[in-house]
Amino acid sequence: MKYHIITYGCQMNEHESEKIAGILESLGFEASKSKEQADFILFNTCCVRENAEHKTFGNVGALKKLKDENSSLMVAVCGCMMQQQSVAQKLAETFPFVDLIFGTHNIHTLADMIGDCILNKQRVVSIQEGDLSIHEDVPVTRHSWPLASVNIMYGCNNFCTYCIVPYVRGREKSRSAKEIVQEIQGLKEYREIMLLGQNVNSYNGGGVDFAGLLETICAQTDVPRIRFMTSHPKDLSDRLIDVIASQPRICRHIHLPVQSGSSNILAAMNRGYTREQYLELVRKIRKRIPDIALTTDIIVGFPGETDADFADTMSLLQEVKYDSAFTFVYSRRNGTKAAEMENEVGKAVQKERIMKLVALQNTITEQKNKCYEGKTVRVLAEGISTRDQGHVCGRTGSGKMVNFAGNKDMIGKFFDVEITEGKKTTLFGRITQEQG
Ligand code: SF4
Incomplete structure (x- = not known):
């Protein structure tokens, strides 16, 4: 029996998929690289952004053909999106061929759910609510x-x-x-x-x-x-x-989401700090750890965000000079307080703001990466570069991706690398010393 897992969302979801893989392998399943060869296909979903729902429904729906061709194929959907009862119900009604639906709190019962599904030849839906305990005995398969x-x-x-x-x-x-x-x-x-x-x-x-x-x-x-x-x-x-x-x-890397440079918007977001407090924290960190890299998350077009609020975000970017930033247009999520706020920002304004923000951060990131040229950094070789098979890629402690000539035998080792070129997303360099 083979399994194939498709994961959406954050690193937390990626890690939960490793636990799901661990449980499946403890049941005798083997990993399959393709959906077509799998006996068990699972979608681990994310609900942080609105468009994720459309994407998930589209991708689950596309499996109907495979299910029609192979009636013993099991299809499961789990994760944050399924923890929302209304969405789980909609998915169950839209796709009668889905065998197993479960939420974020009951991954540890997956073996039993699969057993029930097979024994009773009927769909299992299991979404637990509330504050549940931590289960330490779940096996993990890491790739x-x-x-x-x-x-x-x-x-x-x-x-x-x-x-x-x-x-x-x-x-x-x-x-x-x-x-x-x-x-x-x-x-x-x-x-x-x-x-x-x-x-x-x-x-x-x-x-x-x-x-x-x-x-x-x-x-x-x-x-x-x-x-x-x-x-x-x-x-x-x-x-x-x-x-x-x-x-x-x-x-030497802290991911420190700021979300907005405006204290008004930070209060509306319930972030628990002002622009000034955030900047003071940045100063304190940089004073104590001068070589720290800072990255962030920023949302533009939050309800009520004025031109002045957005200007505050742009000026904060100029002031902090993040190494990189994940930038998002505000996405309305039903059930949250912000979804009830009336003063939504129009799509055209949101688009204009995100473009300005991305352009500014790209310039800052490129300038910061250029500063690495001529410096020697310690890199952990993580894998073969997708762009050039004769190169390996890996990260510095500060989280910068570095490409340099090498082969798969170097993966898992540390190298001192002299940076020859700093580009927008990646640094390029040559090895000066292997560190093992
Ligand atoms: S800190 Fe805020 S943004 Fe982060 S997970 Fe909690 S509620 Fe969401």
Whole structure:
């Protein structure tokens, strides 16, 4: 029996697909690269943006032909989108051929759900609500070597007014530091660990805060590189800045979503900080860790965003000079507070603003990448370049992608690379020394 998983959305979803793969492999399934050869096809969905729903429905609908040709094929849909009862119901009604629908809280019961589906020859829909416990016994199959993701917490308490995540993933729950350390100790062959959570800065594992967790991981594991994502600016403590500064194995990169440069819009978004507080935090981080790279998320066209508010976002970009930014046009999500706000920004204005924002950030990113020319950086070779098979690609601790001549035997090793050219998205260079 073969399985094929299609994952949409963030790294959290990618990691949950690794857990689903782990469960399927424990049942004897093998991974299939193509849908056509699979006996079990699963869509792990995302609901953060409005157009994701159209895309998912389109892609699930396209499977009907395969199902008609092979009646024993099982089709499953799970993830954040299915955690919304109304959407799960709509999907069930639209596509009677889907065998299994489940939400974000009951991945650990997948083996039983598949068993019920096969034994009873009928569809299983299982969407659990509420704050549920953490299940530590779920197997994980990773295809990401030399990188590995490790969840440190689930859910979010922040209720940013535009965001659906707290409604579909529930309140924050942190894993114990002991369980996290044990998992990382078991990942000896991996060279870089990404600690994942919606807001890692509010991690609280039985009295251990995120700074304490990082210290414990540094003390009790040998992993050469540690990253984390995502940091909420309101919860990033001075102690955490000190720990990052003092531990060279923690990557010099903080993804620090600002969302808007206007204090009015930040208040409407319920972000819990003002423009001034955010800028003060940036100054503090840069003073303590001068080589830190900062990246961000920005939303334009939030309800009520005026020309002046947007100008504040543009000026904040100029002031902070992020290494890169994920930029989005506001997407209305039913069930959130922002969806009830009346003063929506017109599509034409949103489009104009996002184009200006992207153009400015591209210029900043390119300027910053140019500054790397002539410098030597430490890179972990992660894979063969998709553009040129004679090159490998990998990241610096600051998160910059670097391409250099090499082959697959170099993957998983660290190299010192002299940067010869800094382009918009990638740096190019040549190896000066292998570090192993
Ligand atoms: S911090 Fe805000 S944007 Fe991030 S997941 Fe929580 S509610 Fe959503």
